Amino acid sequence: MKINGKFEPGQLDNLTKPKGGSKTEGSTSVTGSSQDSEVAKLSKQFGELSAPQAPFDTKKVAEIQQAIRNGTFEVNAEAVADGVIRSAREMLGDQ
Numbered sequence: 001m002k003i004n005g006k007f008e009p010g011q012l013d014n015l016t017k018p019k020g021g022s023k024t025e026g027s028t029s030v031t032g033s034s035q036d037s038e039v040a041k042l043s044k045q046f047g048e049l050s051a052p053q054a055p056f057d058t059k060k061v062a063e064i065q066q067a068i069r070n071g072t073f074e075v076n077a078e079a080v081a082d083g084v085i086r087s088a089r090e091m092l093g094d095q
Contacts, residue, residue: 067073 064073
């Protein structure tokens with residue numbers, strides 16, 4: 001692969017995929033599907049633990065997520081700055 005400002009599909013595969021199927025010593029192999037199912041199981045368990053005690057408005061969160069997806073979300077810089085200052089004061093003990 002030459003460094004010429006052009007990227008051709010497949011070039012990166014040669015650098016990241018091991019050749020010959022050999023494993024390095026001490027490595028473990030996890031298939032994508034078993035890893036995905038484990039992540040899904042842990043995610044469900046986490047959701048069950050945190051759902052009843054949600055300290056936030058899930059409807060508001062959904063609205064913000066949709067605004068971000070649509071590209072219409074606007075950050076209120078003044079509110080962010082006030083929050084940062086308030087947090088810093090709390091951490092320093094000055095209120």
